Amino acid sequence: MRIAVVVNSLKMGGMERVACSLSDAFTKQGHDTHLIYLKNRPVEIEPSNPEVRLHLFNLQKWVLLSGIGFLWMILCRLSNVAFRKSFAVLFAYAEALVFSYKLKKVEKKSGRFDLIVFRGHGTFSHVWPLKDKRFVFVCESTQNKKHFGKHSKRIYSLLFSNRRMVCVSEGAKLSFMDLIESFNISCESVLTISNPNDYEHIFHESENLIPDVAYHTKPYILGLGRLVPGKNFPLLIDAYCFARQHYGLKQDLVIVGEGREKDRIKNKIKALGLEDCVFLKGQQNNPFPWYKQADLFVLSSKSEGLGMVLIEALACGTSVVATNCPGGVGDIMVGKLRDFLAEQTPESLAQKMILALEQAKVPELKADVAKALEQFDEEYIVRKYCDAYLT
Template sequence: MKVAVVVNCLKIGGMERVACNLSDAFAKQGHNTHLIYLKNRKIEVSPSNPNVKIHLFALQKMVMLSGIGFIWLIISKLLNVIFRKSFVMFFAYAEAIAFSYKLKKLEKEAGRFDLIIFRGQGTFSHIWPLKDPRFVFVCESMLNQSVYGSKSKQMFSWLFSNRHVVCISKEAQLSFMDLIHSFAISCQSISIISNPNNYEEIRKKASALEANIDYHTSPYILGLGRLVGGKNFPLLIDAYHYARNNFGVTHDLVIVGEGREKTAIENKIKKLGLEDCIFLKGKQSNPFPWYQRADLFVLSSKSEGLGMVLIEALACGTPVVATNCPGGVSDIMRGQLSDYLAEQSPESLAEKIVLALKQGDSVLLGPDVAQSLAQFDEKHIVQQYCDTYLPAQ
């Protein structure tokens, strides 16, 4: 089978890593696999399988170099004044033409694709005017029905009407079903297929310490992700502060990631007087040693499409605690792991942190962790795609 995975860019981020993982997974199972990215930014993550072919479709650049591209850019910006947050949707009329041209050119050289998988709304919003039965749109997170204001019905209808849609968790599917029922949108199909993981590769990377990285040497609790509101690192900091003051926790807190909330987080750390025990390490191209060297990983998000960081931490042999937030976290934290789900409060999260530190590696014992990991194994995920979209092959 010939498969293309399409993603917006290849910066360091959860969705981008998942796109690379999915490409690797298809290639490892013997499929002819191509990874397409749409923005000409620095490549920070890439597939590890050398058989994956990588292509840049620089759509915006192609449009701007065309005769009418700049004119359409101006028109799209004017329409954005009238229809809030619509620029990408209108500009996509031009980008879709560029994508179609590049795809046809690639298929002329490499052969016709059987399946083309778009990862994330930020990716398929660039090409939504195209209709192709081979296209599968993967929703990575919970969808906000009011994101486009009064024009939400029209915008979401453009995105999802008559599409093959994949949701990465049961909760993400429920959120999507609420959206399409609210706006009377008819999809061609809706499936649940989670994100793939190569556990052998994760463990290999976890042991690959880099000489120029300042790894933390004192015992620490780890938070990892983009420093944005949805990841709710202020809650983690408050919970950590509460755990130190009320339960005598002596571990440091290490936060790996970058984002627009960094300054606010730094100010919060200073306000609480925690500069000597909370350390911001920035984004890391290889996050897995940080998981493996931590005594505990904590996810403090307000919502998660799935919660891949929990799977990665477990694969590295690290106990986990998570907020019981909307999304796919409950798909992972099942059985004995559900004991380490916290409410969205500093006190509750602190109590679960203390419990997990006390239990140590016993958190990982029993069949529940193995079963949680098995459902996200790359071979299983690839087979689900094949069974769902290519049943005759």
């Protein structure tokens, strides 16, 4: 089958990494796979399989090249002043025309796609005016019913009505169903299909001991993700500080990632006097050696559509702790792993960190880790897509 995966850009981010992994997974299972990205930003990540064909559609550029498109953007900007967060929804009328045109050009050369999978709201919001039976929209996160203010019902209806929808976890699906039922939106279908993982690739990359990891010779606890409010790294730092003060924790804390909260996090580290034991390592193209060498990985998020970082840490053989937050974390933390779910307080998270460090080698955990990882294996995920949309 011929399949297209569509994502906003190829910057280094969780959604982008999943889009590349899904493209690789389809290709490995024998499908002719194309990865389409919509914004001309620096390419920081791409599929590992060279058979995946990349296409930049650069929607905004092609819209603005026409005089009418430029005028339309101005009108959308003006409308956004009066109707907050309406710009993307209105500008999509022009972007959808460009997407349709570029898609036809690709298909003329490569053949018609059997399935087109859009990853994330920020991606399919560019093309929502288009109706195509081959489209599948994937919700990567939990839903905020008030995101568009008083216009939420109207805008969510435009995005989701009569669509084939996929949610990446049961928690994400529960949130999505609550949203569409609240606004009386009818979807064509709503399925749960998680994100794929190539465990062989993860293991291979984790063995690549990059210099920055090798130079950090002291044992450490790892936090990894975008430095944004939803990931709640201040909570992790508070919990780490509490664990040092009350439980005698000796490991360093290493945080891998970039984002707009970096300065706030730096200031917090300084205010708590933790400069000698908490280290910000910035964005890393290969995060897997950081997982592999860590004594523990901690997820402190306020919510997670799934929690891919937990899966990656477990695949690297590293113990994990996570906040018991809305979304898909509960799909991953099964069996004895549920013992390491914390409330969103420094005291609870610190307690679970110490528990996980003490019980890292408990034999009973191995079976539950294997069970957790099995449901996110790439071959299983591809088969679910094919069974749902290609049979």
